[in-house]
Each structure stands twice: as structure tokens, then as C-alpha cells.
Amino acid sequence: MSTHSPHSTPDSFNEAPLSVNPRAEDAAQSVFIALGSNEGDSTSHLVQARLFLQDISSSPIRASRVYQTEPIGPSDNDFLNAVIRISWNSNPEALLNRLKEQERIQGRPSRYPKWTSRTLDLDIIDFGGLILNNDRLQLPHPAAAERLFVLLPLHDLAPEWYDPVTKKAISELIKKAPEMRIEVGAWQWE
Numbered sequence: 001m002s003t004h005s006p007h008s009t010p011d012s013f014n015e016a017p018l019s020v021n022p023r024a025e026d027a028a029q030s031v032f033i034a035l036g037s038n039e040g041d042s043t044s045h046l047v048q049a050r051l052f053l054q055d056i057s058s059s060p061i062r063a064s065r066v067y068q069t070e071p072i073g074p075s076d077n078d079f080l081n082a083v084i085r086i087s088w089n090s091n092p093e094a095l096l097n098r099l100k101e102q103e104r105i106q107g108r109p110s111r112y113p114k115w116t117s118r119t120l121d122l123d124i125i126d127f128g129g130l131i132l133n134n135d136r137l138q139l140p141h142p143a144a145a146e147r148l149f150v151l152l153p154l155h156d157l158a159p160e161w162y163d164p165v166t167k168k169a170i171s172e173l174i175k176k177a178p179e180m181r182i183e184v185g186a187w188q189w190e
């Protein structure tokens, strides 16, 4: 005779827990990563970062144009900014760890003041539309929707993109973003 009450859980359910977030663990996710550099040889840093992103992506990457932008904060040097789309097979935290490691490899100290110059900054802008908010990671990136140096290169790659939280279209966000000096860079990917 069965010992299961009508409310007990069949053993097979206990053995195979369902993923609470299948999007983050199953098929590869389309992920947009913002790149920024304003210290050292910024073009070399972008090229090196692009090779790294191709290396970790499970399909060919796509890159926006490179933009030259005014620095925010006390720094004197203009930034070079771009956005690259990769395919990522694991979870967002594993990706963040790889990006932070690459920033260190490319010369960025692990502790730094908020608005300091930087050899390389890699931010996850959008992870397949996932919304996440924990101590280490906010998705989509909380400042992306207000920064022209993210929105314009993102628009190069995904003019149909919208903010998964506010549902605002990227073209609308671009119109409302604070003005800043930004132009398509004299230097572009070879």
C-alpha cells in the first residue's frame, strides 16, 4: 500500500529540482556588455577586451561602433566606449566573475575610487532580459538607461531593445538621457 498522502511529493520531484530561473541556466543567453577605457592605450585595451569576449562567447560576437565621450568625474581623458553582444552559456554571476578577472588582467586595480580613470571597465548591460537585484549584480545595469555612452552603441546593435524594467524603448531613452559630448570615434575596430 502506498505511504504517500494526497499531499506528499513523489520521490522523482525531490530528485530533480526544477530550476527557478531556467533562462539563466539553460540555452545560451544573448548578453550585451558595455566596454569603456580612458587610461593607457585605450584602443589596445578595447581590442584585447574584444578578443577576450569572442573567446568566452559560444557564438560569433557583434560589436557596436566605438564612441569617444567626455569623462564623468575628475578625470581629464576622454573615454572610448562600445557595446558588444555575446552568447553566454552559464549564469550571470559566473559572467561577472570572468569580466572582473579580465579587468584585473588588463591592469585595473581591484579597489578604486568610484569615478577614477580606468584601463578597462566591463559592465553587463542586459542578460537576455533578466531582472536581478542582489548585492553583487543588478540587471539590467541600473545606470544604463541614463547614459548616452551605453545607449548609443547599444542602439547600433539592437534598435529594438527596451528596458525590461520600465519597458521604455531605447529610442525614447536616448531622447531623454542627459546631454553629454559624445561622437563616433576617429578610431574604429579594424
Ligand code: AMP
Residues within 6 Å of the ligand: 096, 100, 121, 122, 123, 124, 125, 135, 136, 137, 138, 139, 140, 141, 142
Ligand atoms: P564598476 O565600478 O562599474 O566596475 O562596478 C563595480 C561593481 O558593480 C562590480 O564589482 C559589481 O559587483 C557591481 N555591479 C552591479 N551590477 C553590475 C552589472 N550589471 N555589471 C557589472 N557590474 C555590476
